[in-house]
Amino acid sequence: MSFVLVQVIVGGLLLGAVYALFSSGLTLVWGMMNIVNFAHGDFVMLGMYVAFMVFTLFGAGPLVGAPLATIVLATLGVVVYFGLIRSIMKGPMLAQILGTFGLALLLRYSVFWWFGANFLSLPQNIVGGTYAVFGLRIEASRLLAGVVALLVTLGLHLLLTRTSLGSKMLAVAEDATAAQLMGIRPDTMQAIAWAIAAGATGLAGALIATFFYIVPTVGETLGIVAFVTVSLGGFGSVPGALVAGLLIGVIESLSAYLIGAVYKDIVVYALFLSFLWFRPQGLMGKS
Amino acid sequence: MRRWLWPSILLALLIAYPLVLSTPFQQRLGALVLLYAITASAWNIVGGYAGQVSVGHVVFFGCGAYAAMGAYTHFGLSPLVGIPAGILLAVAIAALIGVPTLRLSGHYFSMATIAVAELVRLIVTNTTYLGAAVGLSGPTVPRSVFDLSFISSLPYYYLFLAILAITLLITWWMTNSRMGFYLRAIRDSERAARSLGAPASRTKLYAFMLSAGLTSVPGALYAMMFGFVDPESGLGILISVKILIMAALGGAGLLFGPLVGAAILVPLEEISNSRFGGNGAGLTFVVYGAIIVLIARFQPGGILTLLNRLWARWKKPAAAKAPQQGAAHAP
Numbered sequence: 001m002s003f004v005l006v007q008v009i010v011g012g013l014l015l016g017a018v019y020a021l022f023s024s025g026l027t028l029v030w031g032m033m034n035i036v037n038f039a040h041g042d043f044v045m046l047g048m049y050v051a052f053m054v055f056t057l058f059g060a061g062p063l064v065g066a067p068l069a070t071i072v073l074a075t076l077g078v079v080v081y082f083g084l085i086r087s088i089m090k091g092p093m094l095a096q097i098l099g100t101f102g103l104a105l106l107l108r109y110s111v112f113w114w115f116g117a118n119f120l121s122l123p124q125n126i127v128g129g130t131y132a133v134f135g136l137r138i139e140a141s142r143l144l145a146g147v148v149a150l151l152v153t154l155g156l157h158l159l160l161t162r163t164s165l166g167s168k169m170l171a172v173a174e175d176a177t178a179a180q181l182m183g184i185r186p187d188t189m190q191a192i193a194w195a196i197a198a199g200a201t202g203l204a205g206a207l208i209a210t211f212f213y214i215v216p217t218v219g220e221t222l223g224i225v226a227f228v229t230v231s232l233g234g235f236g237s238v239p240g241a242l243v244a245g246l247l248i249g250v251i252e253s254l255s256a257y258l259i260g261a262v263y264k265d266i267v268v269y270a271l272f273l274s275f276l277w278f279r280p281q282g283l284m285g286k287s
Numbered sequence: 288m289r290r291w292l293w294p295s296i297l298l299a300l301l302i303a304y305p306l307v308l309s310t311p312f313q314q315r316l317g318a319l320v321l322l323y324a325i326t327a328s329a330w331n332i333v334g335g336y337a338g339q340v341s342v343g344h345v346v347f348f349g350c351g352a353y354a355a356m357g358a359y360t361h362f363g364l365s366p367l368v369g370i371p372a373g374i375l376l377a378v379a380i381a382a383l384i385g386v387p388t389l390r391l392s393g394h395y396f397s398m399a400t401i402a403v404a405e406l407v408r409l410i411v412t413n414t415t416y417l418g419a420a421v422g423l424s425g426p427t428v429p430r431s432v433f434d435l436s437f438i439s440s441l442p443y444y445y446l447f448l449a450i451l452a453i454t455l456l457i458t459w460w461m462t463n464s465r466m467g468f469y470l471r472a473i474r475d476s477e478r479a480a481r482s483l484g485a486p487a488s489r490t491k492l493y494a495f496m497l498s499a500g501l502t503s504v505p506g507a508l509y510a511m512m513f514g515f516v517d518p519e520s521g522l523g524i525l526i527s528v529k530i531l532i533m534a535a536l537g538g539a540g541l542l543f544g545p546l547v548g549a550a551i552l553v554p555l556e557e558i559s560n561s562r563f564g565g566n567g568a569g570l571t572f573v574v575y576g577a578i579i580v581l582i583a584r585f586q587p588g589g590i591l592t593l594l595n596r597l598w599a600r601w602k603k604p605a606a607a608k609a610p611q612q613g614a615a616h617a618p
Contacts, residue, residue, distance in 0.1 A: 036394040038342075088583050093393045095587035097340040098535055102579025105528060109572035117569075220524065224405060227398045262413055269406040276399050277387040 007136055008257045009250055014138075014146030015208075016249020017242075021149040022204035022222070023229035024156055024241040025197030031236020032173040032193050035089060035096055039080075039104035041223025043198055047073055047205020048214045049111055052120055061126045062144065062210055069206035070199045077198025081191045104219065112216040120214040127210055141210035148207060153245075156200065157238045169193060173236070221265065228272040234281060297543070298452070305444045314440040318512070320553045321447035322505050327533040327545030328454045329501035334531065335540035336462060337494040338474035339389065340397050343404030344530050347377040347499040349522040351506030353411070356423035356516050361416075365433040366425055366511050373503040380407075381499035385492045401524070408522040422517025425510065435511045443512050450508065451546070454501055459542055461497070466490055474540075502530075525572065529556075532579050538589030547591055 026040045037043075050072050051065035058064065080103065088099040128140030160166040169189050171179040176186040212218070229248055233240025248268060255267040301321075305314045330344050354373030355366035362368075380403070388399040411417045429436035437443065461467050469490040472480035481487050510516040520526075533552050538544030552575075559571045586593055 030394075034392075036398065038397075084580060084584055088587075091583070091587050093338055094334070094340055094535065094539055095583040097342070097393070097397050098531070098579050098587070099583030101342065101528075101531070102576045102581075102583060104576070105572055106576030106580060109569050109576060113569035113573055220405075224398075224402055227402065231395070231398070262409070266406060266409050266413075269402045269409070272402050273384075273399060273406070276391075276395060280387065280391050280395065 008253045010136055012250035012253030013246055014142045016246035017146040017149040018204050018208050019225055019229055019249055020242040020245025021153050022201045023226045023245050024153050024238045025200035026226045027230045027236055027241045028193055029197045033089060033190055038100040039107060040226050042104045042107040042219030043073055043201035044205040044222045045219035046107060047202035048209040051206035051209035052214055055122055062206055066203055066206040069202035073202025074195040074199035077194040078191050081194035108216050108219055122210055145207035153242050160238060228268055231275055301448055305441055314444055316554060316557055318440045318444040318447055320549050321451050322509060323533055323553050324546040324549040325451045325454050325505040326502055326530050327549055329498050330530045331534045331539060331545050332458055333495045333498040334534055336470045337491050339393055339491055341400045342397050343400030343527055344502055345522055345526040346404045346407050347502035348506035348526060350377040351503030352510035352516040352521040353417060355507035355510045356425055359425050360423045367433055370507045373507050374500045377499040377503035378496045381496045385495040389491045390488050404527060408518050411522060412518045422515055424515040450504060455542060470494060532575055535582055536578060536589055538591030541591045544589050544591050
């Protein structure tokens with residue numbers, strides 16, 4: 001295998017880990033409440049802008065920006081849950097899709113209105129320069145983003161499967177009424193799920209802001225990436241999202257390298273549609 | 288005959304509008320309201336009546352627009368010739384999306400429609416035959432009346448009114464057919480409808496294909512009126528958004544809902560664009576987003592449902608009072 005190809009694959013894996021991180025938030029909410037958050041990509045976009053603001057106001061890098069973006073977005077997640085989701089959850093399908101779709105527009109164009117449509121970016125060496133690892137040249141910002149995203153996604157999986165909080169959340173996902181009879185508050189658990197899901201997008205946004213272009217409409221593309229990841233990984237499954245996210249990162253990088261950068265989104269969307277045709281339950285789901 | 292009363296009054300008002308409010312701006316505004324009303328009414332068949340929220344309906348709009356402009360650019364034909372081709376293309380794409388996704392829960396359908404719209408936009412933007420990022424233009428100087436290129440908005444207005452009437456008649460006919468009853472049953476409870484033998488997936492698919500075909504017509508008309516189509520104006524996600532919000536604001540699943548929504552939102556957008564210029568576009572969509580959220584949160588049925596309920600409440604006390612008074616006088 002050519003050396004450049006390895007470089008491209010590693011780059012794809014690092015970006016794919018970030019995809020996995022924010023997609024696991026979408027899959028968590030979908031699996032638990034059977035609601036698809038169409039504003040999910042725009043949450044990531046907000047995380048990017050928080051990181052950008054932290055840099056322009058305080059001159060601080062992702063060490064400050066990432067935790068702050070996580071907190072800001074987690075708070076937003078709770079507000080959105082109590083303000084919107086809780087009431088549209090019981091409503092018709094139209095209300096569910098309209099609600100989160102409208103939220104996406106509201107966030108996207110508020111940012112557009114405030115910051116303008118210009119492409120923004122953080123300084124290239126905000127994390128550090130470029131390192132040579134085993135002869136591969138890797139930017140420190142991408143390495144940091146990939147590693148942190150991977151660890152947090154794994155941590156999220158452990159939280160859901162190994163702790164009592166995770167068990168309570170799964171209980172609510174399974175049967176909210178039964179969980180309530182066992183003394184678990186579905187409302188609290190669902191609010192926590194929204195906080196986690198939105199917090200994950202904030203963290204992911206702040207992490208990719210160090211090397212991605214920052215623009216109000218980036219949420220649209222990232223939102224579709226999250227849909228693709230979730231449908232590939234099987235809905236509700238964090239490990240599925242992890243594998244699918246890494247896979248999509250690699251496929252994107254490879255197609256950008258082999259066919260051309262403009263075609264990478266085309267390849268991913270086409271992959272998504274072919275999956276809906278042939279395997280809607282995802283790679284790991286049972287039919 | 289009573290049920291024809293209100294539609295007849297509405298039709299008379301719509302015919303009279305450009306003659307009474309006759310400045311070019313008002314006539315153009317009227318034509319745009321009707322154009323979006325056609326598009327949103329076509330969406331309404333699948334989004335409102337079938338309850339399947341398509342978020343990528345612009346792709347069918349684009350089919351019509353590109354077919355009309357393509358007929359002129361590549362074959363030197365009247366853009367009108369492109370309309371049937373656009374309809375066929377839209378119906379074929381709808382079948383391609385609908386067959387796999389309409390069997391799944393509604394979320395998959397919505398996500399798939401977004402992905403298809405973006406996929407088509409990206410492909411068209413990178414295809415030289417379809418004009419890539421620049422788009423395709425219609426005839427700069429009309430060769431005959433069949434090029435449908437007029438300076439005044441008045442001919443467009445009446446053309447759009449006729450198409451809107453046809454679209455609404457098709458919708459009305461569909462709701463009163465067997466298909467309409469199936470759709471209503473499916474929307475209320477798909478499982479119950481299936482268990483009673485309603486062919487749910489197939490009915491939803493037919494509704495989607497019908498809606499797609501009807502959506503491509505206003506796409507072609509739009510391209511003819513503006514004389515060109517590019518990926519942003521023919522396939523941009525914001526057009527899907529406008530279609531969706533107009534139908535939902537007026538009342539999804541109600542015959543005249545989309546028209547009401549278009550009559551409110553198109554003037555709002557035109558005024559905000561002319562008042563705030565380029566910045567207004569961002570602000571307009573902030574307002575749109577807020578409106579959608581509020582509808583979803585408080586009034587998923589839209590304005591017409593709200594009005595119907597207020598009307599019923601206003602009539603009910605009057606009706607309830609009358610017998611009571613009668614009873615008081617009886618002894």
